[in-house]
Amino acid sequence: MTDIDETAHRVRADDGPDTGLDAHLVVDRGGFRLDVPLAAAPGEVVALLGPNGAGKTTALRALAGLVPLTGGRLRLDGAELERTPPEKRPVGVVFQDYLLFPHLSALDNVAFGPRCQGATRAEARAQAAEWLARMGLADHAGAKPRRLSGGQAQRVAVARALATRPRLLLLDEPLAALDARTRLEVRAQLRRHLAEFEAVAVLVTHDPLDAMVLADRLVVVEHGRVVQEGTPSEIARRPRTDYIAQLVGLNLYRGRAEGHLVRLESGTALTTTEKLTGPAFVAFPPGAVTLHRERPADTSARNLWRCEVAGLETHGDRIRADLTGDLALAADLTTVAAAELGLEPGAGVWAAVKAAQTHAYPA
Incomplete structure (x- = not known):
């Protein structure tokens, strides 16, 4: 049984x-x-995470019934859904661009689902009003979608999905259309609503922060297959592919461990504080790397490599240097430090990392 199957079995058990x-x-x-x-x-x-073309959206559409399965199974609360039409499934969907009905008010957009389930117009509108109040949108019940801000439209879309009381809620990049400030506010609100949701929610996103904040568990998909899953802290601490390492902001290498030394295929060795034997990963953050123009004589770092600056870019309030040479890696430093070192593409540097700032674990 694989780790992934064991996780699925544990949830069911x-x-x-x-x-x-x-x-x-x-x-x-x-x-x-x-x-x-x-x-x-x-x-x-x-949360389903993965690069473009990994299969995340296909998975979401298959759960919704918009893409038929060619194999496998789909059960929700014990009921088989493979042959159930999309409109008959107890599934709510929040699309990336919301897909609100432009000719209906916010209230009637939310009331649409309950009406389809057989509620009277008065019952559906009463339920919709309750959901809009929960979302802090009671004062916008009569507004058409074009009169709503991006954040308000997103909350109406979530209310519309929840109003049908689904047993499975699917969210396709729900925050992608928002600007940075609105995204911060709506992410916090969405986290609160998801925490109160009693059924299953599956989120597709490219944004690691959205996934880390909103999800209890991450499932990383590459080339149509699951390559890693776990809690956000597990994924962040022990990435197993280059994509995941870039996602969580770590330098990642795979080699063979012999005690405190992990030797890569290139022949380069990394010293770690962990003692391992056999295939192993070594990871460390770009902020753990110190750069020097001359080979340092007074450093206590056990890892020292001759590198060349391949590129520089602003990364938050710091400069990220992309380095090649003895070891390809990313290093973060302040703007002042980059200026003092005279960093520019093609410049030669020495990169140092202390063993205590690395993290080694079995591959």
């Missing part, structure tokens, strides 16, 4: 066979094959 999501999504689309096991307990928020 803890919460019983008839609750939550139990899926194995297999979709063949020409030259692309999605093969993703996915399980989640009621009340759990799972």
Whole structure:
């Protein structure tokens, strides 16, 4: 049993066979094959992460019934959904561009779902008013979508999805269309609403911060397959692919450990404080790297490499140097330090990292 299957089994064992999501999504689309096991307990928020073309959106559409499975299974609260039409599934969807009905008010957009489920117009509007109040939008009930800000439209879309009381909530890049300031505010609000949601929520996002803040568990998909899953802290501490390492902001290397030394295929060795034997990863943040124009004679760092500056870019309030040479790595330093070192593309530098600032773990 793989780590991924063990996780799915653990969720089902803890919460019983008839609750939550139990899926194995297999979709063949020409030259692309999605093969993703996915399980989640009621009340759990799972984020699907991965580069463009990894299969995240295909997985979400398969859960919604918009893309048919060519294999595997899809069960929700014990019921098989593979042959259930999309409109009959207890699934709510929040699309990236919200897809609000432009001719309806915010109230009637939210009331649309309950009306489709058989509620009277008065009942549906009463439920919709309650949901808009929860979202802090009671004063905007009569506004058409064009009169709403991006953040308000996003909250209406979430209310519309929740008003049908779904057993599975799907969110496709729900914050992507927002500006930075609005995103910060709406992310906090969305986290609160998801924390109160009693069923399963699956979130697709490219933004690691959205995933870390909103999700209880991350599932990383590359080339149609799950390459790693775990809590945000587990993923951030022990990335297993270059994509994940870049996502969480770490330099990552794979080699063979012999005690405190991990030797890479290139022959370069890294000294760590952990003692391991066999295949291993070594990771460290760009901020752990110190740069010198001359080989330092007084450094206590056990790792020292001759490098060349391949590029420089602003990264937050710091400068990130992309280095090649004995070891390809990223280093973060202040603008003042970069100026004092005279860093520019092509400049030669020595890069040092203390063993205590590395983290080694089995591959």
